[in-house]
Amino acid sequence: MEERYRLIGGPGSPYSLKIRALMRYRRLPFDWLIRARVADEVAHVKPPTIPILHTPSNDHYQSDSTPIVDYLEQRHPGQRSVIPDDPAMAFLNFMLEDMSDEWATKFMYQQRWLDPADQEFYGHYLGWFREGPGPWDEVAAYGSRMRDRQVSRNALVGVSPANRPVIDRTFKLVMGAFEKLAGSRIGMFGDRLSSADFAFYGQMTPGAHAPGASPVMRDEAPMTFCWLILMDDMSGWEPGPWQDQEQPPCQAVMDLLGLCGEAYLPFFKANADALQAGDEEVAVDIWGTTYRQRPFKYQGKCYRILRERFAGLGDDARNRILSILDKTNYLQYLI
Ligand SMILES: N[C@@H](CCC(=O)N[C@@H](CS)C(=O)NCC(=O)O)C(=O)O
Structure with a gap:
């Protein structure tokens, strides 16, 4: 039977969305897991970013989306490849x-x-994915922490x-x-x-x-x-x-x-x-x-x-x- 990968990421992570859609298109079977729910399992993975692709048969954890694309090309050459052949x-x-x-x-x-309106919405959004299902105001505590953390990184991103x-x-x-x-x-x-x-x-x-x-x-x-x-x-x-x-x-x-x-x-x-x-x-x-x-x-x-x-x-x-x-x-x- 074809191997079933585990893709660990978050619905708010653009790099996770990239790999999730790419794997669907390539028809590579996987389970999709929210990182917060398997945090201990992936605590050792470097760099500590999402997404992370786990291959159960060799217990390999791969992070960084472009190396994940390459890894999948090497393992499944020719199967609906996403790299132009020229x-x-x-x-x-x-x-x-x-x-x-x-x-x-x-x-x-x-x-x-x-913008403050976007910060507010996205703080709750990330909070709900982490702690929901639950009321919007109850996920706000975690959401506000995430919001403050992300806003504090604005300078790093430019x-x-x-x-x-x-x-x-x-x-x-x-x-x-x-x-x-x-x-x-x-x-x-x-x-x-x-x-x-x-x-x-x-x-x-x-x-x-x-x-x-x-x-x-x-x-x-x-x-x-x-x-x-x-x-x-x-x-x-x-x-x-x-x-x-x-x-x-x-x-x-x-x-x-x-x-x-x-x-x-x-x-x-x-x-x-x-x-x-x-x-x-x-x-x-x-x-x-x-x-x-x-x-x-x-x-x-x-x-x-x-x-x-x-x-x-x-x-x-x-x-x-x-x-x-x-x-x-x-x-x-x-x-
Ligand atoms: N270059 C990496 C970037 C991935 C990345 O930055 N992921 C963010 C979320 S979208 C992350 O995991 N950040 C961890 C952190 O901020 O501590 C890739 O292509 O996968």
Whole structure:
């Protein structure tokens, strides 16, 4: 019988939603567990983030969503894979997945933890998942603790009134790209889904529930709103082919690559420089505004991995990526 995994996470965690939807799409059997209810079991797992994938047959615990994607690809090659088979497209998919996890995540965080109305709602929401079923006011005690903890991390993520214009513009660009996608086909890299599609699904879903962002999304990106609902369970979807590698990427991908060049890569570079110099702050010009936050070590590692992947590509894949990115000036960040 096929092995049944255990996926440990939380319904409020964008990275958990990413992996849960991806595993449904890949038809990999699993039980879904809320982390708080198995806290002792996973206390030893590093890094201590969710989601965590447990494989009972070898008692392996894997955290960090991108390594989980790779682990599942290795264990189930070819079974509704979420990695494009063309290496050039696989690299662009990897970069967009990482941009979603490390940069788009800033709007996800802002949509929950910057405005008081969103803070209140999301504090209760996380409280109810942890302590419910129970009355809304009775889950408030835990919810308020969670709210205070998350709000106190705004500085770490870069969520602040001063950074808001950059983060809002990121959200608009992402919504715009997905409106184009949802108006034409299911996935960024073909008539099937890739890990980057699931990453954006994870980061956009909390906003679709947030008091402030939800109406904006319904008004400005109604098809994206529907796409998010659909993406939750794609187990019955028959994947078509990956996009023909002779064709240029679709407009949604081009728009998101533009966002990589204008915001995520300059931020990654500035963050890496600040880490190296031992600076207290990253300050980087994005769209004419100075975006500021504390340096983030984990994202220094992400940037290194991205550059290593690019350096490891064969000539053909590299040249095709160069021609796609030709009109941008951001190859400097990859080479
Ligand atoms: N890079 C990790 C990030 C996962 C992550 O940050 N998860 C959050 C919840 S969405 C978490 O577990 N945080 C633990 C904490 O804040 O202590 C991934 O891709 O899985």
